[in-house]
Structures are given as structure tokens and as C-alpha cells.
Amino acid sequence: MKAFGFSEYGDPSVFQEIEKDIKDPKPDQVQIENMAFGINPYDVLLRQGQFKGGRELKFPFVPGNDLVGKVVKIGENVKTFKVGDYVINYRPSGAYGEFVNASADKVVAKPATLSFLDAASLPTPGIAAYNAWHHFATITDDAVIGVVGATGLVGSLLVQLAKSLGHHVIGAASAKNADYAKWIGVDEFLAYDEAYDADRFDAQADVVFNATLGGHDNGLSDEIVKSNGQIILIANLDYPVKTDGVKVNHVDPTKGYSNLEALEFWTKLSATWGVSLRVENNLSFTLTDVIKAHELVEAHHSGKTVIQIEKRKRSSF
Template sequence: MKAIQYTAFGNTEVLTINEVSKPSINDQNQVLVKIKAFTINPLDMKIRQGFMQQVYPIQFPFTPGLDASGIIEAVGSEVQNFSIGDEVIVSSIGGTYAEYCVVPEKNVSKKPSQISFEEAVALVIPVTTADSLLVNEGNVQKDQKVFVQGASGAVGAALIQLAKALGAYVIGTASGEGIDFIKNLGADEAIDYKTQDFTQLVKDADLVIDCAGGPSQNSLFNVVKKGGTLLSITMPPSQELAEQFGVKAQFISSDNSAKNLVYGLQLLNEGKLKPSVAKILPMNEAAEAQSLVSAGGINGKVVLTVD
């Protein structure tokens, strides 16, 4: 089978398309999936550059990828809920930039029949991340105020829609076309971070979520109410500032297993959640796709298709 791999850390030039052995089930709770589509995630680039070796150590040659949609081709004898021929979406740490992947059953969900493989895979990381932040860690309640820094990306889009479904008042930052993008997703307020100072416009948020990172993160403490929560998916927040402002602040590594997709897929079926696909490219343009995501300014997911 064909797979995109690299044998050293570096920039996108290390990515090559190789002919490799098709994976096989080696644990009876696994499934073999013929991949139809996968997405580019910021973590892919961090792993490729060698920044995540302490958290996600890899061995070369490495096939990247955190998600996929496709059709089950084989199942282990202990798999309970899936059969050959099922259309599914899956999560993984590595292995999905390829024509086939093997994943445990706990990382598999049925693909909603009303959406395409490309739309379905665009849900996996954003929705499981949003669920981890809003439900598992943030415990968002009706009428609470949620502020999302960097709301026009794929995770931000999922955060807005899930938070609104939970009954929260949602404010997000974006710029350019991202302003209308997040308003159309249901954001109650959209702040242009290039021309407006969010610290002057937002106060007493129950939950602040940082999807952008960088120097602006420290300014987010001015937005959280005392006793509130600041969660980041980009970098650990300052514990010194957390103590100073009287808030809980932590870095969240999301749980991308199938159980954290359940609520999002329910909302999809109710018409309260839309997949956010920004661009679709063929698998052999993975390097270009990673560069596109790294450059920023993408409103939604970049999806790659596998023929």
C-alpha cells in the first residue's frame, strides 16, 4: 500500500510517499480500515518537527496522522460493535496518512450516513477536543459565558457549536472572513483580534479556551472571572498568573477516543452541528497541505482524500 512517511525530523520536505506493507490486525480488539480520507492537524507538524518526542515518542520510518474515515475491511474476534463493510471514522496517534490503518475498537465510530467521508473525518479531532474541553474539563452549564481565543479554526468551530448546544453565551476571536464564519456558526459575539482589544470587551467569562497560544495567552487571565477556568490546547498557562487571578488554568491534551464523539454526533443528527471543511486535496499533496495549515488563517479542516 501507499503511505506518507518520514525518516527524520524536519520541515515538509521530509515527507515522502512510500510503498509499504499493508498493516494487519495483531490484537483481537482491532479493526482494519481502508482509508477514504484523513485530515491535517497542528499536532502532525509538531510531531514531524520533533517537538513532541517526550509526549508522543515515535520511531522511524513514521507514518503520521491522527484521524481517518473509511470502510472496515477486517475485524478482530473480540470486536463487538463493528462488521466488515461498515463505514467508520477513527482516531489514532500515527498511521492514517495511508491507504489502510489498524486501530482499536474504542477509537472507532460509525460514520453518519448523511455526510461524506470528507465531512465525517473533519469532525473527529475538533469534536473530541471540544468535548474534552467543554464537558470533561470545563463542565459548561447553561447561561455561562465561554470565550474562545482563536475561534475560526476547526477546533474553535466545534467549540462554538457545542458550547451553544450546551446553552452557553459564546464569544470568539477571529479576523477577516473568520468573523462571519464564527457568527454563522452561532457565536453571540465575534471580536476581530487584529483591530479590537478583547481584554476591553470581555469580562467575567466562566470559561476561557486558548486555541491560539503565543504571547496573548497571558492577557486571557484578564478575561476570566475569579474562580473561573482557563484551558489551553496550545501551551501550558502560567500557574503564577492563575494564582494571582484566582482561577484554574491548565493545558489540556484531549481524549480522542470514540466516547468523546458521542455528543457531537448526536448534535449532528439533530442539525445542531456542521462539519467545517476548508479545503480538500489528494493524498499526494500532504506536504503542501501541512504548509497550508501551518501558515494559519484556515477556517475549518484541510482534508486529504485517498483513492
């Protein structure tokens, strides 16, 4: 099968086309023919060598955590899926390839209510948003929720989760994303790149999720949180606060919470409330486009970048 990976750290040009064997799935695995996979900032950091000290890669390395596809083979012990099922898979690596084998307990059925491109975009940001809400925040039924970075992947999912539970949401993002913020349910929009009415937003939110890239919001989360409120940081950085009694929690991805639980939550919410992800770039399964995808993510291009494997290149669907 064809895959894209790299044999050295560096800029996006280190990507190369790789031919890999695909073995039959083990007894507890399914084999998935890939339809589309999402590109995450984590992929970029791996390729740059930012985690050399903590995660040594075996070259050639095929990255990728998030994909959607069709089950084409099943292991003898698998009872939860059958050949022909469309599924979403969150995995440690390998999504930049035509086929993967995945443990059945790391796979969820793709609901008809979630598009294939949205499904390919969901796992990494969905897990982060789910954990931030359920494991790192304490939220009462009447809490006002603030989301800084409300139109990014994690932030937009937090907005939709909050609205599904009936919360009033203050969303902050750049002015150009105001329409999208309102479309996903933000009640009050703050453009952080324009002058805004401080009296309207300061100390208004009980819980603020800082979902900005890198967590750098110039103190905005601290401005809109109430005294004795909470700030939940997706990024791991020091975040000094001036507001009295505010508790700051960092989302720790190493805590060992269930990824499957998070994905099942989002697929259920998609079928009941509705879930949308902002796919900005839909590229092809070519070396040129994989390189382009990394360039876009590296440049902090807005929205999600997804690589789609065209139907003519897929064997089964």
C-alpha cells in the same frame, strides 16, 4: 499498500512514498480502507523532530491520527461493526496510508449527518474540545461562554457545543472570520485585530476558552473573563492573569480520558444538533499534495487541511 511517511526529521520535503504490507486484522480489530485523513499541527511537530526527547519514532514513520473510511475486514471477536460500515478512527499514527487496522474500541460509526471531509477533520480537535468542556471547566446552566480563537477547529467546536446547550457565546477571532463565527452561532463577535468596544466585552464571560494557536492571545481571555471566573487553556503555557479570583486550567492530553467517549459525543451531537468543521483545503493522495499540506499547516493557514483518497484509487467504494 501505499503510504506517505519520512525516514528523517526535517522540512516537508523529507516525505516519501512508502510501500507497506497490510496484515489481516487481529481478533478485536477492524480493517479500514481509508477515504480521507486530516492533517494536524501535531503531525508537523513530529516531522520537525520537536518531540524527539519524549517520543522516539521508528523510521520509516507514517504519521496521522484522524481518518474516515470503510470497514473491509473484521476480526473474529468484533460484534459492533460489519464489513461495509463507514467509520471514524482516532489512532496514534498511520493515517497517511490506504489501509489501517484499528481496535474496534477506537472506532465510531460515521453518522450520515457528518460529511466525509468533516469526519476526517473531527477526532483530534473534537477530543480536545470535549475534554476542555467536560473535564477542565465547571459550567453552570446560565454561564456566559467566551471562546478566543472561535473560528479555529477546537474553538468552533466549543462554540457549537455551547450553543447546543443554550449558552450565550462571545467569540473572538480575526475580522475576516466574522461571518463564519456568526454562522456557527456566536452571539457577540469581537475582532481581535481591530479596535473594539472594551465596555461591551470586558468582564462579560463566566468561562473563557483560549483556543488560539499556541495560546497567545495578548491577554484577551483575561480581559473578557469575569472576576472569579475561569480560563481554560488548550495550549500548555504560563498565562498570567490580573482579574481577581480567576482560575486558570490547562487541558492536559495525558490524563487518560476516553477518546471513544468524546467521539461518540460528537457523532451524537451531529445527528441531533448538527456539527460543522471548517475544511479549507481538500488535497489529493499524492506525495506533492502531502508536502503541500504540511507547508499549509506549518504556515498556519486558516481552516482544516484534508487529504482525500480519490475513488479511482480505492478498491471497495
